[in-house]
Structure formats: structure tokens, C-alpha cells
Amino acid sequence: MLQPYLKDDLKDMFFQSKNSIVNPISRIAKDILTCKLENIEAKIFFEEKVKEWFYITVDASEYSKKYRPLSTEDEKLIENVERYISDHYSINIPQSLLEKIACMSGTKLKESFKKKNNLSITEFTQRKRMNVAEQLLLNTDLEIRYIAKTVGYTSPSRFSKLYKRFKGVYPREVKSIVNMAK
Numbered sequence: 164m165l166q167p168y169l170k171d172d173l174k175d176m177f178f179q180s181k182n183s184i185v186n187p188i189s190r191i192a193k194d195i196l197t198c199k200l201e202n203i204e205a206k207i208f209f210e211e212k213v214k215e216w217f218y219i220t221v222d223a224s225e226y227s228k229k230y231r232p233l234s235t236e237d238e239k240l241i242e243n244v245e246r247y248i249s250d251h252y253s254i255n256i257p258q259s260l261l262e263k264i265a266c267m268s269g270t271k272l273k274e275s276f277k278k279k280n281n282l283s284i285t286e287f288t289q290r291k292r293m294n295v296a297e298q299l300l301l302n303t304d305l306e307i308r309y310i311a312k313t314v315g316y317t318s319p320s321r322f323s324k325l326y327k328r329f330k331g332v333y334p335r336e337v338k339s340i341v342n343m344a345k
Contacts, residue, residue, distance in 0.1 A: 195212055233279055237267075237275050238279060240275075241265060241276055243264050244276065244284075245280070248261075253292070253313060253314055256288070289325060292316070293326055296310050296311075296334070307335060311334075323335070
């Protein structure tokens with residue numbers, strides 16, 4: 164009955180998810196073993212139990228994919244992406260380039276990056292830009308518009324809004340404090 168819906172690689176999925184399905188599957192097995200139904204009722208009952216078993220297994224597999232740690236290889240590939248962003252934060256980096264660096268599809272790259280950093284690629288890039296901007300605000304006499312451009316923003320107002328979101332103060336406030344301390 165389910166054969167047309169099954170892929171050959173589902174066997175692996177079932178074995179990988181076995182730890183999170185033992186109790187529900189045990190309950191299904193007990194229900195099957197204690198079933199007193201006969202004929203058409205039994206057939207319907209058993210078909211429903213097969214479906215229940217299948218859905219439990221698929222759910223467990225999806226859950227384990229979501230919470231499975233990154234492989235060492237994927238971690239290294241994501242570190243390559245992090246390094247590239249850190250070295251090129253001031254330019255617009257196309258995702259397709261990051262996909263090539265990571266040797267991953269767009270979806271896998273985004274999921275793996277988020278899993279490793281608890282930040283999206285955009286958030287990571289913005290955070291890097293804001294940290295560099297903070298150093299420039301504190302340690303140079305550059306105007307805010309030049310700092311914005313240096314860290315990759317063409318609009319000083321956009322830069323100021325993002326800086327406020329990340330650092331809690333506007334760049335002009337940082338400059339004022341630095342100038343008062345001189």
C-alpha cells in the first residue's frame with residue numbers, strides 16, 4: 164500500500180531516527196499484538212497502524228535533521244565563508260559566491276551558517292560591519308558618512324539606523340562622546 168510513496172533511501176532515514184521513535188513504535192506494536200479485530204476491520208486497523216508508524220518515523224527523522232550538529236567538514240566550509248565575509252565585508256557579496264566557497268546549495272548554506280553562528284549570513288555581515296564601524300568611530304576622526312562608506316553602506320542614514328539597532332546608540336552620539344573626551 165505505501166510502496167509507491169517510499170523511496171529507496173528511506174531505510175536510512177528509519178535507522179537514523181530510531182532513538183526518538185522507540186516508545187511510540189512500541190505502543191503501536193503493542194496495539195497490533197493485542198488487536199482482536201477480524202476481517203475488514205482488522206485490515207483497516209493494520210493499515211492505519213502502518214501509516215501511524217510511517218508518520219512517527221518521518222517526523223523523528225525531520226526532527227533529528229533539524230537538531231543534528233554540523234559535520235566537521237561542513238563546519239570547516241562555513242568557517243571559510245566566515246573568513247571570506249570578514250575579509251570582504253565592505254562589498255556586496257553575492258550569495259552565489261558564498262555557495263561556491265562553501266560547496267553547498269543556497270538552502271544548506273543558510274541553514275548550516277545559522278546553525279553554527281546563530282545568525283543569518285546578513286546578520287553576521289552587518290555585525291562585522293558595525294564592529295569595524297565602532298572601532299573607526301572611536302579611534303579615527305573620519306566623518307560618519309565616510310565610515311558608512313568604508314564599511315559598505317552607500318546611505319549614511321541606513322548605516323546610522325543599523326548602527327543604532329546593533330549598538331544601542333547612534334554613530335553621532337559615539338562621535339560626540341569621543342570628542343568630549345579629547
